[in-house]
Amino acid sequence: MNKGTDRTPLTREFFDRPVLDVAPDLLGRILVRSTDEGRIELRLTEVEAYAGEVDPGSHAFRGRTPRNSVMFGPPGHSYVYFTYGMWHCLNLVCGPEGMASGVLLRAGEIGVGAEMARKRRFSARHDRELAKGPARLATALDVDRALDGSDVIAGPKAALSVLRGTPPPRDQVRSGPRTGVGGDGSHQPWRFWIDGDPTVSPYRAHAPRRRST
């Protein structure tokens, strides 16, 4: 990790903005996960924006449910969901409150605590694959539903927090369609990543699963 990285936690105001402002601005920030075993730090390299109840790709599209209720609460909190029967994904809720918008954290580079991440991600061949993909990121950082609703601006001692880090130059930020989102939500360029970064997950077009016969 760069010397001179800004280790100040992000503020509530940072998250209390429209999701399309917050999402690209999260690139290069440092996500800190603290557990009994130690600390893992990850530099965010890929994210996706989900624009609340107006976005067909969003869990909040059909309104508030017990699972997604955190998305409707104050910005600066984590929303963790369980999917495909096996995996967790980590999101950060953005403002304004009640909009139910969030940013899916899709990939990052582990700078501190790689040993712990390797233990949890034993099948990864290279360190750049430890958090390449949203479920891998959550697995590497030991994130599950127990962390749903965590306040991420409480400082680096909290279970989950985000520090200012070092955002990339504007011309290194790319955007494109979101991964795995079909239907009306598929054409918005709401996926953001750092150009050329080896930890960015490969794009896969949305492919409807075959009907079982």
Added chain:
DNA sequence: GGCGGGATGATCT
């Protein structure tokens, strides 16, 4: 390295 397909279960209609 690039694919096809199976695994697996909470959630919501």
Added chain:
DNA sequence: GATCATCCCGCCA
């Protein structure tokens, strides 16, 4: 009962 913001393995090149 369909959907799901996925990953990994095995196979082929």
